[in-house]
Amino acid sequence: MTSEADNHVDARCAAVYDVFEGPERDDLDAYAAMVEEFGAASVVDVGCGTGTFATMLACRGRNVVAVDPSALALDVARAKPHADEVTWVHGVAADLPPLQADMAFMTADVAQAILGDEAWMETLTAIRRSLRAGGLLVFESRDPQRRAWLEWTKANTYSSAEVDDEGTAESWVEFGSASGAFVDFTGVLVFERDGYRVEQQNRLQFRDRGQLTRSLESVGFVVEGIRDAPDRPGREFVFIARVPL
Ligand SMILES: C[S@@+](CC[C@H](N)C(=O)[O-])C[C@H]1O[C@@H](n2cnc3c(N)ncnc32)[C@H](O)[C@@H]1O
Incomplete structure (x- = not known):
């Protein structure tokens, strides 16, 4: 099955994505460390792509649900070690099943690939719904x-x-x-x-700090912190937003 997201993603491109992103994916270490820091047992990976982060967390014993609109990227993800321990969903955040997850992530370009206010607000609303009270959303977005x-x-x-x-x-x-x-x-x-x-x-889409903060607050998140991305210090916001208890 292919999707709109695959119209411009060739199967050969999807297969080599990991080679060029670097198999080590150092950028994901900071996010894996946050899963430890906040003691999350269950994680939602929105825009999981080829599944590097999702399978990394599954390997560490976390309960992971991963969603992406690209069927080609999911095919690559499903072939990775520990893929059978992940629940894969073909779609966007609104397609997630009912969950009470501890944390949700959008790593790499996912947040910026969600174009327009309507899609962005729908995504945040769906992610909030997938989290338990007290749960955290973490995502990165470049500083315009x-x-x-x-x-x-x-x-x-x-x-x-x-x-x-x-x-x-x-x-x-x-x-x-x-x-x-x-x-x-x-x-x-x-x-x-x-x-x-x-x-x-x-x-x-490049959203500034104020726009991101207001959009999170308008769907009921509380912004708990904005950190630096370790691989691009001073160039990117890493938002940490909590569903109030
Ligand atoms: C640069 S890739 C990052 C993949 C993965 N998060 C990583 O760190 O390797 C961006 C991903 O966002 C996905 N994407 C695009 N629009 C999306 C949307 N509206 N909701 C969820 N994911 C989306 C794409 O299909 C793609 O897999």
Whole structure:
């Protein structure tokens, strides 16, 4: 089954996502540490993608429900070790079953990939519903003031990697345009062996600290803290929001 989210995500792209993100995914360590810090036994991973975080937590004995609208990404996730200990949901946060989870996460670009006020508020409302009283939502979002997109050139973002069964693949991103809070850019992936080239058009929304705080408060979260992202200090907000007891 494919979905709208897969219209621009080729199966070969989904399969190599983890290679370019880095198998070690250091950016997820801080989030795994928060699961320990807050003593969460049950976790919802919204926009789980290829399932690295969800399977990492399942391996550590956490009860994990993971949701993503990309069927291709979920196919990659389901093939990972510990995938059978995760409940996978194909869809968005509103498609989650009734839960009383301790924590919910949106890691990497998920929050910024949710475009427009309506979809953003629906997502926050659904996540709040999935959490128990006292539960926590943690997500990251780039600070628009840092204008990260100005660095999204081939020269700054190029990398190449050896991919199983594929040989060398090259990847980079190129900034397209910025209009208000929305930034368009192209992700390019080229397989050297057959010259197969995929250009994926992407859009992210940059919300500022005040907008994020107000949106959380309007669906009943209390913002408990805003931390730095360890991999991008000073460039990104890591919001921690609690459902009041
Ligand atoms: C950059 S990937 C990050 C995946 C994963 N969280 C990680 O850290 O590797 C962004 C993910 O957000 C998902 N996504 C896009 N729109 C979404 C939405 N409205 N609700 C939930 N997930 C969404 C995409 O399908 C994609 O898998």
